[in-house]
Amino acid sequence: MSEQQKASEVRKPQHSEEFKAFVKEEWAPRSTPAPERAAVAPYAAARRAAVSAAYEGQRLIIPAGGLKVRSNDCDYAFRPHSAFAHLTGLGADREPDAVLVLEPLEAGGHEAILYIKPDSGRESDEFFADSRYGEFWVGPRPTLEDIEAELGLTARDIDGFAAAAAKDAGAVTVRLVRDADTSLTAELDAARVANGAADESMAELDDELATLLSLLRMTKDEWEVEQMRAAIAATRTGFEAVLAGLRDAVERGRGERWVEGVFGLHARHEGNGVGYDSICAAGDHANTLHWVKNTGDVKDGDLILIDAGVEVDSLFTADITRTVPVSGTFTDAQREVYDVVHAAQQAGMDAVRPGAKFSDIHDAAMRVIAERLLQWGLLPEGVTVEQTLDKDHGGWHKRWMVHGTSHHLGLDVHDCALATRAEYLDAQLRPGMILTVEPGLYFKADDLKAPERFRGIGVRIEDDVLVTEDGHENLSAAMPRTSDEVEAWIARVQER
Secondary structure (H helix, E strand, O other): HHHHHHOOOOOOOOOHHHHHHHHHHOOOOOOOOOOOOOOOHHHHHHHHHHHHHHHOOEEEEEEEEOOEEEOOOOOOOOOOOOOHHHOOOOOOOOOOOEEEEEOOOOOEEEEEEEEEEEOOOOOOOOHHHHOOOOOOHHOOOOOOHHHHHHHHOOOEHHHHHHHHOOOOOOOOOEEEEHHHEEEEEEHHHHHHOOOOOOHHHHHHHHHHHHHHHHHHHHOOOOOHHHHHHHHHHHHHHHHHHHHHHHHHHHHHHHHHHHHHHHHHHHHHHOOOOOOOOOOEEEEHHHHOOOOOOOOOOOOOOOOOEEEEEEEEOOOOOOOOOEEEOOOOOOHHHHHHHHHHHHHHHHHHHOOOOOOHHHHHHHHHHHHHHHHHHOOOOOOOOOHHHHHHHOOOOHHHHOOOOOOOOOOOOOOOOOOOOOOOOOOOOOOOOOOOOEEEOOOEEEEOOOOOOOHHHOEEEEEEEEEEEOOOOOOOOOOOOOOOHHHHHHHHHHHHOOOO
C-alpha cells in the first residue's frame, strides 16, 4: 500500500451495518430521461471509421486515462486523453477509467465498444462509501444505456475490459494508445505477451497508432470548426473582462495574478476552463516566453502580454495573445516595436492558403522581423537579411524572436504534435486546418545589444486562423490587432 493510500485509509469512515442498510432505503426512482443523441456523435463515428479503415482486422484500444492524485487523497480535475475525446465525442471531465475499443469484425470494419464504470445503483456500498466514484460524493454516473443513447456505440462494463482486450493477442494485432494510462499500459502489455503477442513489436505498433490519431485531428470537420468558434468567442469575453479591470490590476498589487484570475473566472464560466496556463506578463516578464508564474505587479506605462485561451466543454481550446498598454496608450517606443510585430503577423497570415507549406508562415513573418532588425542596426555588421534567414548558417535575428510562428490548434493547444516534420512543417496547408500565427519581438531589460529605448519591451500578437478553400479566415478577427485599434478597444471596453 502506498503512503497516499495509507493516508486515505486513516480518514476512511467506518460504517455500521445498521447505517449501511438504512442509507440504501427509500430513494425515489430517478426521473431523468435518457440523453438525446449528441450532436458530435455522427462526426465521432466518421472519425472512428477512418481509423477502422487504416487498421482492418486489428484491435485498437484508446483509454480515457484515470484520475491522478494531486496531493494525498485529492485528485486533479479529470481530463480525458485527446484521442479518446476525439473518437468518442466525450469532453469536460468524462469518463475517468473508460476505454474505447475498436473490435475487428469478421465481416470487415470494427465495432466501437466503450467500456465504462457505470452507475452502481443505490443498493451498493459504493453509492455512499466511495469518495472517487460514489454518487454521494461525485454525483450519479451514466448507465450503459445512457452512453449508448448519447453516443451511438456499444457500451459495456469496464469489468469486462481486461479479458476482452488481450484475447487472441498472438493471432490478432492489438494496438494501444500507450500514454493515456500508464498503469493500464503495463497491465495490458503483460496480458498481450501472455496471450501470444511479440514483446519487441508492441511499442512500435502502438506508436504508429498514436501518430495516425494525432494526424487525424489536423483537418477539422464542421463540428470541430464550430467548437473552435465558440472557444474563441469565449476567449474574447475573457480578454475584454481583463481590459475592463486593468485599473484594478494596477491598484491591487500582484496584478498579473489578478489578470490571470479575471480571465480564469470567465473561462470557467463560459467553458470548461483555461486551455493551458495563462501567460499574464507585464513589463520585462513579457520577454520570458512561457511566463506562467504571474507573480508580478502591473504598472502604468508598462505593456502586458496576455496569452490565454478558453477551453470549451468539448475540450477544444482557443490560443490568443494580445499585448496591450496598461495605461491605454502606447509610448512611441512601444508602438514602434508593436507595429513591426503586427506587420510580421500580417505577412504570416497572408501566407496562409491551400497549397502553401506550413513553414511558409514562419518564413514570411521572419522576413519582416529580419528586415526591421537590419534597419535598426541590430544585426552584426555586414550581415544581410538573406544571410540571417539562412536556416543552416544564419539566425542572428532569432536572438529577439526565438520561437516558431505557428502551430496546429484544436483539442490540444499544440495539436497534432506526434506528426513527423514532413507531415507538419513541410506539409501543404489544406482547407479545414486551424493554426496560430504568432510572431513576437522580445527585448530583455538587460540586453545590451538592444537599443536602450526598447529594453524591457516584449510584444507578441497571436490569432487563430482557419484555412479555407480560397485562402484563410481569421477566426479571432473580432479582437483588434493594430496599435490604433487596440487603444480604441481598451477605451471602448473601459467606458462600458
